[in-house]
Amino acid sequence: MSKLTGAQILMEMLKEEGVDTIFGYPGGAVIDVYDELEKTDINHYLVRHEQGAVHAADGYARASGKVGVCLVTSGPGATNTVTGIASAYMDSIPLVVFTGQVPTKLIGNDAFQEVDIVGITRPCTKHNYLVSDVKNLARKVKEAFHIARSGRPGPVLVDLPKDVVNATTNFSPPGEISLRSYNPTYEPNIKQLKKVVSLIRTAKKPVVFSGGGVVLSKAHEELTEFARKGQIPVTSTLMGLGAFPGTDPLWLGMLGMHGTYRANMAVTDCDLLISVGVRFDDRVTGKTDEFASQAKIVQIDIDPTSIQKNVQVSVPVVGDCKISLRQLNELLETEECSDRAEDRQEWLAQIDEWKRTTPLAYKQEDIIKPQYVIDKLYELTKGDAIITTEVGQNQMWAAQYYHFREPGRFITSGGLGVMGFGLPAAIGAQVGAPGNLVVDVAGDGSIQMNIQEMATAVQYNLPVKVVILNNCFLGMVRQWQELFYNKRYASTQFHHTPDFVKLAEAYGAKGLRAKTPDEVEKVLSEGLAHPGAVIMDFVVEQEECVYPMVPAGAPIKNMLLV
Amino acid sequence: MTEKRHLLSILVDNEPGVLSRIVGLFSGRGYNIESLCVAETMDPAISRITMTTRGNPMIIEQIKKQLNKLVNVLKVFDLTGQEYVQREMVLIKVTAVQQHRAEILRITDIFRGQVVDVGQDHFTIKITGDNEKISAILSLLRPFGIREIARTGSIALFREKK
Numbered sequence: 001m002s003k004l005t006g007a008q009i010l011m012e013m014l015k016e017e018g019v020d021t022i023f024g025y026p027g028g029a030v031i032d033v034y035d036e037l038e039k040t041d042i043n044h045y046l047v048r049h050e051q052g053a054v055h056a057a058d059g060y061a062r063a064s065g066k067v068g069v070c071l072v073t074s075g076p077g078a079t080n081t082v083t084g085i086a087s088a089y090m091d092s093i094p095l096v097v098f099t100g101q102v103p104t105k106l107i108g109n110d111a112f113q114e115v116d117i118v119g120i121t122r123p124c125t126k127h128n129y130l131v132s133d134v135k136n137l138a139r140k141v142k143e144a145f146h147i148a149r150s151g152r153p154g155p156v157l158v159d160l161p162k163d164v165v166n167a168t169t170n171f172s173p174p175g176e177i178s179l180r181s182y183n184p185t186y187e188p189n190i191k192q193l194k195k196v197v198s199l200i201r202t203a204k205k206p207v208v209f210s211g212g213g214v215v216l217s218k219a220h221e222e223l224t225e226f227a228r229k230g231q232i233p234v235t236s237t238l239m240g241l242g243a244f245p246g247t248d249p250l251w252l253g254m255l256g257m258h259g260t261y262r263a264n265m266a267v268t269d270c271d272l273l274i275s276v277g278v279r280f281d282d283r284v285t286g287k288t289d290e291f292a293s294q295a296k297i298v299q300i301d302i303d304p305t306s307i308q309k310n311v312q313v314s315v316p317v318v319g320d321c322k323i324s325l326r327q328l329n330e331l332l333e334t335e336e337c338s339d340r341a342e343d344r345q346e347w348l349a350q351i352d353e354w355k356r357t358t359p360l361a362y363k364q365e366d367i368i369k370p371q372y373v374i375d376k377l378y379e380l381t382k383g384d385a386i387i388t389t390e391v392g393q394n395q396m397w398a399a400q401y402y403h404f405r406e407p408g409r410f411i412t413s414g415g416l417g418v419m420g421f422g423l424p425a426a427i428g429a430q431v432g433a434p435g436n437l438v439v440d441v442a443g444d445g446s447i448q449m450n451i452q453e454m455a456t457a458v459q460y461n462l463p464v465k466v467v468i469l470n471n472c473f474l475g476m477v478r479q480w481q482e483l484f485y486n487k488r489y490a491s492t493q494f495h496h497t498p499d500f501v502k503l504a505e506a507y508g509a510k511g512l513r514a515k516t517p518d519e520v521e522k523v524l525s526e527g528l529a530h531p532g533a534v535i536m537d538f539v540v541e542q543e544e545c546v547y548p549m550v551p552a553g554a555p556i557k558n559m560l561l562v
Numbered sequence: 563m564t565e566k567r568h569l570l571s572i573l574v575d576n577e578p579g580v581l582s583r584i585v586g587l588f589s590g591r592g593y594n595i596e597s598l599c600v601a602e603t604m605d606p607a608i609s610r611i612t613m614t615t616r617g618n619p620m621i622i623e624q625i626k627k628q629l630n631k632l633v634n635v636l637k638v639f640d641l642t643g644q645e646y647v648q649r650e651m652v653l654i655k656v657t658a659v660q661q662h663r664a665e666i667l668r669i670t671d672i673f674r675g676q677v678v679d680v681g682q683d684h685f686t687i688k689i690t691g692d693n694e695k696i697s698a699i700l701s702l703l704r705p706f707g708i709r710e711i712a713r714t715g716s717i718a719l720f721r722e723k724k
């Protein structure tokens with residue numbers, strides 16, 4: 001055993017947890033931690049705003065499958081992380097956020113840069129800690145990583161008072177930890193799974209409804225096998241995109257407020273809804289009373305609180321999505337079954353009919369249509385890019401027109417809907433999946449919320465590509481005003497916007513602009529091929545709307561169509 | 563779905579901030595706390611929270627699941643519908659003028675209460691019992707003029723099998 005300072009112990013523990021990347025921003029309360037960090041091999045990315053650090057860690061976690069780690073100072077450094085933490089909490093992304101804190105003696109005294117960040121983040125973290133004694137530090141850090149990545153993942157915050165990181169103690173790495181009050185259930189109850197199989201046997205019009213849980217538990221192969229075996233069409237939440245190939249004939253497209261016609265109709269009409277890793281968010285269910293109201297609903301989720309929270313479920317299954325689907329596949333294997341493809345013919349034909357009569361559509365005329373930009377982006381990248389998004393119309397068009405084939409390729413702030421998420425998340429994704437093409441699909445509003453992170457991208461040679469669908473509006477809010485507020489565009493129009501090409505150049509990145517439809521492909525090709533960071537500014541139709549649209553609170557079959 | 567009162571007994575880590583997590587969960591999600599009582603158990607590392615809450619079956623199920631999800635919560639028991647013993651203590655400061663004093667003492671006796679403080683024109687009475695008993699004595703004393711009451715909230719334990 002050797003005597004180490006708290007800061008040194010933290011470094012030891014980070015190494016033990018396999019951390020090689022941190023996104024952060026220094027300050028007085030963490031200066032000692034930074035001093036130790038500098039002596040390690042851990043790569044620290046100095047962002048330009050702490051919110052950016054958390055979104056970057058979020059993007060990193062999703063692209064790499066590892067826990068994202070942040071380090072910030074006390075007070076304002078800590079409060080700046082709150083939006084990012086809340087977003088990661090809603091989307092179940094594993095993060096550990098270390099915040100500096102004033103010395104324990106000063107806590108509660110309104111000391112300089114003191115804030116009760118543990119109190120502030122209690123409702124938006126999976127768990128959090130104030131480490132008040134250096135003797136507990138190693139164990140708390142270990143617990144934090146364990147809690148962040150296990151069960152339903154989520155962000156964990158660890159608050160580090162300055163005197164604790166400077167105190168010394170004998171360090172020996174804590175062994176395996178077991179928390180008596182925290183034991184996620186991974187193994188599903190086989191009896192429940194057998195009920196699911198018998199429902200599949202008799203269902204005429206089944207639908208699989210998959211969500212972020214499938215992505216998080218890396219259950220995409222099992223999901224695809226399950227759907228194909230049962231010949232069951234698949235829809236998904238925004239967070240679930242990519243878990244089932246967007247090019248598969250059984251794919252219905254996304255469900256909900258901006259879901260496809262066929263997905264919303266199929267769920268409304270189905271007699272069995274097998275939901276996996278979803279939490280029935282209001283953006284997906286619309287009016288819950290009429291959501292899949294003729295169907296038996298199966299819900300598989302690792303988090304019992306997600307089950308039966310918003311809708312009544314016939315067969316609840318608490319367990320890991322991957323293990324549950326694997327076991328379901330095994331059960332289906334041994335099932336004596338008639339030819340499923342034949343059984344499903346009528347149902348699949350009905351779905352094809354919906355797809356044929358009411359596909360996702362837009363008309364490219366004189367002015368660039370935002371959908372066209374995404375279409376071209378998909379074509380030019382062959383669907384292989386990692387796409388992050390901002391929030392608003394840009395996010396929905398990316399979800400609708402980029403056909404994701406793999407999980408971890410669509411990185412968006414789904415639950416909280418944070419404008420300003422996309423650029424820092426792209427930076428994190430680029431760090432977490434180097435060698436991949438990473439594109440942030442942005443609106444001209446959102447991109448200005450964390451535009452400062454362009455400097456981070458340039459400093460670390462991270463070749464992220466920003467595609468701005470520039471409509472001079474807060475487009476999604478404008479769309480609501482157009483449709484439900486008689487076109488009263490209250491505070492949604494930008495009368496001044498910076499020149500994004502010049503702005504890119506000022507940051508030391510490349511700037512490109514397309515003003516006409518025929519320039520779109522050229523700009524995209526040039527921008528995507530550029531070896532460094534790029535902003536591509538697409539001057540698009542100002543008053544384009546995202547369709548279909550289900551008005552908030554309406555049944556999902558009540559879609560406004562183009 | 564009809565609303566019903568439920569009595570929950572919750573074992574938690576005896577650590578700073580734990581109560582705040584629980585209370586925050588209730589306020590953040592719009593659940594109701596009707597009474598709350600917290601103290602250490604035989605194991606000083608564990609506290610027992612006894613709480614009465616109210617909701618329809620779906621809400622009560624969510625409350626129990628959400629409580630269980632908190633890392634510091636060890637176990638949640640729903641006593642409602644089970645065999646249990648429940649007690650609450652109340653201190654009642656009641657106006658007691660000369661001509662009422664005997665009557666008040668008689669009522670206190672019937673409810674096996676105790677006068678714990680006496681003044682010129684008041685008694686402070688201590689009563690223990692379940693909810694109904696406490697409501698009953700409060701309604702009997704109300705006509706004399708109840709000045710103040712302090713209630714502990716319910717505490718409860720399962721009955722052991724005989």
Ligand SMILES: Cc1ncc(C[n+]2csc(CCOP(=O)(O)OP(=O)(O)O)c2C)c(N)n1
Nearest residue numbers: 392393394417419443444445446474475476
């Ligand atoms: C931080 C934050 N503030 C406000 C909102 C509300 N909001 C949702 S979409 C939107 C408009 C986004 O505009 P823009 O980024 O230009 O994208 P567009 O919808 O035009 O594609 C706003 C203001 C939000 N989601 N996040």
